[in-house]
Amino acid sequence: MPTSPSDPAAGYDLAVIGAGPAGLAAAVTAADLGLRCALLDAGPRTGGQYYRHPARGLGATRPGRLHHGWRRYTALAARLAAHTRAGRVDHLAEHQVWTAERAGGWLLHATVGPAAERRASVRARAVLLATGAYERQLPFPGWTLPGVVTAGGAQAMLKSGLVLPGRRIVLAGSGPLLLAAASSLVAAGAEVPVVAEAADYLGYARRPGVPAAVPGKLAEGAVHAAALLRHRVRLLRRTAVVEAHGTDRVTGVTLARLDRDWRPLPGTERRIACDALAVGHGLLPQIELATELGAETRRTPDGAFALRVDTRQRTSLPGLWAAGETCGVGGADLALAEGELAAYAVAGRSPAAGLTRRRARLRAFAELMAAAHRPGPGWPGWLRPDTEVCRCEEVTAGRIGEAVDALGAGDARTVKLLTRAGMGWCQGRMCGPAVACLAGGTVTGPDSRPLAVPVPLGQLGQPGQPDQPAGPGWSAGPQG
CATH class of the missing domain: 1.10.10.1100 (BFD-like [2Fe-2S]-binding domain)
Structure with a gap:
């Protein structure tokens, strides 16, 4: 359960924003190294979007069956619970951080509660951003129909609500999330006639040594592929949904073959009946909080913007670190490695060389993956x-x-x-x-806005005092 710190006059050594894989790994590792930490997250429980929990009222007894790598999460959660009991980590649930300011360290401002009913402020010497990502959507005729959801949304419905968006579900878009979502849906009893991948997977073959260096990723892909074969799911490459049909709800989709620039090829259209469509074109780093502060970004191979960090996960701003999808989308394994690396950096300690090499291999794979699934201009x-x-x-x-x-x-x-x-x-x-x-213009940087999340106007007028008190003092560890 979340705890409340005790001393409003002091602050934390480290505030971690986001309790997904990267944030969890960072918080527990930093606590292992002697730092006093706050772990802030918008959700009521840890895990983020990746380790999403079934709603408590559903009484799910084996949530791990809906996840890949659930044992890693339970191990992290157990370590977090131990640190919480010992007073080394405060898990501040349902805290949405909407801005941050430099104030002899950092002062974070957040809305608190499921309805953002009050405001809180948290002080920390250092901040780690582990805010994750959200799905990229490319519109098409009919995409606003009921029954059309994102690929991640379909997984969220299954993981948190134990429901399916439909019985016969077409998956379309681009990126590895499609295969993971299809594997989960068929395992839960859905019929998935087609997975339409707009790319062709040939991008992975251009640098065969990169995927070979991360055999765990190859094994994960093989598991998903085996599930699709077992359930007779067709995987169509260079194919996209170009229209969804229906009135009150989607009843079918039109698929078309694409050229190398993702333009539909005339005469290749075919219609498939379905009662749900899950579609997405990869993920975009959620970096609004950092870009408003002036942190440097970089363009990833799929055209997205991510935070620029060094080999220790430091951003261009002193005292601000980032890990996981904020640095470029790469999956849970990379997020865990980067969260741990960032914790070592904040504590001024050197990580094991194996961890640094693992991060480098996984980041190289993430860059290759982004290039392979980059949306075409057509x-x-x-x-x-x-x-x-x-x-x-x-x-x-x-x-x-x-x-x-x-x-x-x-x-x-x-x-x-x-x-x-x-x-x-x-x-x-x-x-x-x-x-x-x-x-049609050249995009030179990410969109910038002063508030990272919606904030009630009444809270903007409140003074920025730490009404959610911070922890029992700062350690004297280095800031990097």
């Missing part, structure tokens, strides 16, 4: 003028085209000002990449 060929691109503000591809062609918009920000695309509740997380592509 995907807007799926769209029609009436296709909604921004779902929150109901902005269509036609309106974005008018802003560009008739009004002279040459970048995503100008399109936003002219059409409101990206101004809705999700703040562009769903439509941002698509709007940027349709705007």
